[in-house]
Amino acid sequence: MNAKPIRTALGLVAGLAAASAMADEPRTLTVYTYDSFVAEWGPGPGIKKAFEARCGDCRLEFVALSGGVDLLQRLRLEGEDSAADLLLGLDMNLMADARDLDLLAPHQADLSRLALPIDWDDPVFLPYDWGRFAFVYDSEALPNPPKSFAELLAAPDDLKVIIQDPRTSITGLGLLLWMKRVYGDEAPAAWEKLNDHVLTVTGGWSQAYFSLFMNGEAPMVLSYSTSPAYHMAVENTERYQAAEFAEGHYLQVETAAMLKSSEHPALARDFLDFVLSPDFQRHIPLGNVMYPAIDLGEERPAVFDRLIEPESFTFSPEEVQAHRREWIREWLNASAR
Template structure:
């Protein structure tokens, strides 16, 4: 055997977690959200690609969304069975950090290709997008072009939104309106209230159970959502309304647990997150922008999406104000 090849094999062996003493493959447990592990989501492809290199079993535990992941960690504390959490977005990471359950990810951030700078050593981005209202162009040929147009529209224009207490997109809308309207956010919610058909508990219910069944012509989602319909359904029927005030940015992250029973395997997964094998599953699986530049591997439909201006609060601002802003929303919409 050539010396160089021998050294390479030794390095590969040392980087791969060993089998358990009983000969069974170790299991890496990842808490994530239901749409990630759906048959059409990125989970199956990520699982297949990672298991091909890790000599392990990847076990996804499906929770309702990012808010549910945070709540599960808070309830379980040091006894959590998770090795990795996948799906805490930047609006939840400060609250997760304060639980003191997470470890530095140790991943080189140089490959990141995000609309903002990122240097967090605990939370590793894996995709990003912008919140937007998706509309059915066959029912609503001329959508609102701003929040003001939506708020001033006739009351028969109905939208479906999600609950900010239980849904990441719902929280995103709360922050979007707060960023645009500031101290007048409660008034904006009162003006929006007549247009709200229903407040769904989560994105899947809002989008698939209600919007796709024609319950309303507009739904809160992401500016990237039309990419799936273009690429998979081969239709331009569903589009994102571009608002002149700008759109709120979301970045989703992965993090590893300090108390993981398989720290080497958890680290291997974190390193895998920014690989092309993981990232190529994001555009049409999670229907979001990948966290790295995929070049020609990015589906061409992403070039046909709106590209609005975007903004965000810092994670620290959200953590400090989330509960009071939710109370403001509840008070404004309870009349």
């Protein structure tokens, strides 16, 4: 008896079975983002549930990195071999560097739904939230916080603040740009004065806010003007507030972007369309504790009406790209003195 036809037939059956099994497997969309986004209390779990209910036959998988700067570095290292389909967490200060890698695809989303404090028409980077950098203070430990950078720099040295490193942290980079926007060529001298008040410089926001500030290590921490919303809505306390600085505050817009190398481009663009829907955006105000990128109407928590509304400003992404290393060197030199 010739066993070859039998083996061939069995091979065909096994191949068809494997193909059928693969067809039955849900499509997996891999999203690189930052750790606080996917935390139990963050927006990630709710967004995952909502999107998987929408697509029906897919699975959303988050890969948590330490922050936006780490996202950019991972994208640069992995290049076209990246396992990611999408990135969530590159803010406008990193956009120009990410664009130059030529690894990202147009989002093709309807931008008419956006409700931002600035105009936005970028074809690659899709906003999903925005906020303003601010110093959050403990009103029990610091009942009379500084009302400007000038007051902070002139305060007694025993007023301590916690900040983040601009080389590794989006918020740290935000402070760097905020100081440069306010002080210009005088920024190095301003940094020297601020350094007298810095208790420590952390690698990221979570360590600064939760591990140190919330444990009473210092009465002020670099964060966002929206941070008090979480404490007011979830913890029912007004103890933690954002100091409004007379010089104005630096604006941040966080974005989503799709990789050209995505194995599921149609599904990735479906997710980007989902980003500007209420089903995604309703998780932003108290999950990511930022302003939503669209008008949520009555769905936006009422505590957001009690936040400070300072004047705000930015540099363009191209200006940040051109000067970021130079301005980081200024900060490092001032910190060493």
